[in-house]
Amino acid sequence: MPEPEITVLEALHSTPARRYLSTEPIGDDIIRKLLDAAIRGPNGGNTQRWAWIVLRDPEVKARIAEFYREGWETHYGIYREHMLAQPESGDGFGPANFRAGDHLAAHLEEAPVWIFPVLLGPAKSTNPRLGASIYGAVQQLMLAARAYGIGSTLTTLYTGHEAETRELLGLPEDALTMGLVPLGYPNRGRWAEPKRRPLDEVVFFDRYTAE
Amino acid sequence: MPEPEITVLEALHSTPARRYLSTEPIGDDIIRKLLDAAIRGPNGGNTQRWAWIVLRDPEVKARIAEFYREGWETHYGIYREHMLAQPESGDGFGPANFRAGDHLAAHLEEAPVWIFPVLLGPAKSTNPRLGASIYGAVQQLMLAARAYGIGSTLTTLYTGHEAETRELLGLPEDALTMGLVPLGYPNRGRWAEPKRRPLDEVVFFDRYTAE
Numbered sequence: 001m002p003e004p005e006i007t008v009l010e011a012l013h014s015t016p017a018r019r020y021l022s023t024e025p026i027g028d029d030i031i032r033k034l035l036d037a038a039i040r041g042p043n044g045g046n047t048q049r050w051a052w053i054v055l056r057d058p059e060v061k062a063r064i065a066e067f068y069r070e071g072w073e074t075h076y077g078i079y080r081e082h083m084l085a086q087p088e089s090g091d092g093f094g095p096a097n098f099r100a101g102d103h104l105a106a107h108l109e110e111a112p113v114w115i116f117p118v119l120l121g122p123a124k125s126t127n128p129r130l131g132a133s134i135y136g137a138v139q140q141l142m143l144a145a146r147a148y149g150i151g152s153t154l155t156t157l158y159t160g161h162e163a164e165t166r167e168l169l170g171l172p173e174d175a176l177t178m179g180l181v182p183l184g185y186p187n188r189g190r191w192a193e194p195k196r197r198p199l200d201e202v203v204f205f206d207r208y209t210a211e
Numbered sequence: 212m213p214e215p216e217i218t219v220l221e222a223l224h225s226t227p228a229r230r231y232l233s234t235e236p237i238g239d240d241i242i243r244k245l246l247d248a249a250i251r252g253p254n255g256g257n258t259q260r261w262a263w264i265v266l267r268d269p270e271v272k273a274r275i276a277e278f279y280r281e282g283w284e285t286h287y288g289i290y291r292e293h294m295l296a297q298p299e300s301g302d303g304f305g306p307a308n309f310r311a312g313d314h315l316a317a318h319l320e321e322a323p324v325w326i327f328p329v330l331l332g333p334a335k336s337t338n339p340r341l342g343a344s345i346y347g348a349v350q351q352l353m354l355a356a357r358a359y360g361i362g363s364t365l366t367t368l369y370t371g372h373e374a375e376t377r378e379l380l381g382l383p384e385d386a387l388t389m390g391l392v393p394l395g396y397p398n399r400g401r402w403a404e405p406k407r408r409p410l411d412e413v414v415f416f417d418r419y420t421a422e
Contacts, residue, residue: 008222008358009214012248012351035414037223040405041350042365046304048408057417076256093257118419128333129367131342132390136350136365139252140223143354147219154253154347156340170418179343194251197259203246206268207381208329
């Protein structure tokens with residue numbers, strides 16, 4: 001398996017959320033490469049109080065996909081009519097994004113491999129900066145996946161059923177799942193640059209100035 | 212300025228925390244490139260309720276560096292004697308890491324550019340997964356910096372003084388600083404692969420199994 005040659009700057013600019021994922025299997029050797037890149041990411045004090053669950057079990061995926069669909073409907077689905085009637089968005093969340101989200105919700109369990117990044121210990125944490133010890137590593141996972149042509153997205157929409165998810169994954173009671181990253185070779189869309197507001201609207205030198 | 216050619220996999224494996232940073236200035240053109248890479252990172256629903264503060268003001272840096280030193284002493288400094296007496300660590304936080312942390316605490320304001328990733332709105336959030344909407348983008352910043360030979364580390368040790376920091380940066384009351392990333396050309400150390408526990412100790416297929 002040759003090493004992908006994509007440069008880091010190219011990858012940083014061409015890793016959008018991919019929500020149309022095929023059922024094509026992903027080899028164990030690639031999964032290991034993605035995770036080996038992930039764990040090189042930062043975590044506080046290098047304590048590495050984390051676990052990375054690779055989920056392929058179809059029954060467990062089907063269960064958690066139901067939790068996900070419930071979250072999707074609660075947070076997005078209820079706005080379906082309104083969202084689909086909006087003009088397409090240049091730098092926000094428009095109808096195309098909504099349809100992709102709807103597709104992912106309907107087909108989530110078809111993604112061949114799911115990764116759950118988990119923190120061990122902080123199940124009851126109320127620290128909004130807790131994720132500093134894992135989401136950078138998750139981003140490394142997603143960038144490594146992109147290098148191999150594998151699409152992903154980071155979502156937390158299943159977390160309305162955290163306790164049940166924890167149990168399905170065999171996690172201890174003090175563990176907190178930090179998200180779900182479905183992985184798959186995309187079957188629609190492209191490695192487009194993520195659409196964002198202009199840099200000058202979000203970057204401030206020395207002091208923030210109200211918009 | 213030529214585009215760096217480092218591949219994404221190489222960057223993912225060679226971006227350790229860099230804590231020995233020189234005072235050499237970083238050009239505005241490079242700062243903009245780093246931030247343009249950062250904002251391509253993920254955020255929930257592409258709402259981009261974030262701000263990126265580029266801090267170079269020496270007086271403000273000096274003030275926040277005091278907050279930082281207080282946090283460093285509280286969380287790490289009190290273990291100085293014990294930490295420095297430990298054997299060097301293969302995959303954890305050993306004396307060399309401690310000395311680097313001590314150095315950064317003593318010299319933080321010398322790093323020419325600091326970046327504060329900020330979320331607008333959630334100042335009172337108790338959601339431990341809040342960072343899903345910014346830490347991936349922070350990792351993109353750090354990887355882009357690495358491509359240009361600029362070292363960084365993500366820290367939250369100043370956050371014992373969040374309200375004062377917010378005020379010094381001119382942020383609204385509902386904003387939450389999510390961390391501080393000092394940037395600088397390293398003057399010691401190298402782009403070594405971050406030392407981590409073996410993959411098989413932290414990766415689990417389908418179900419977690421207790422250690």
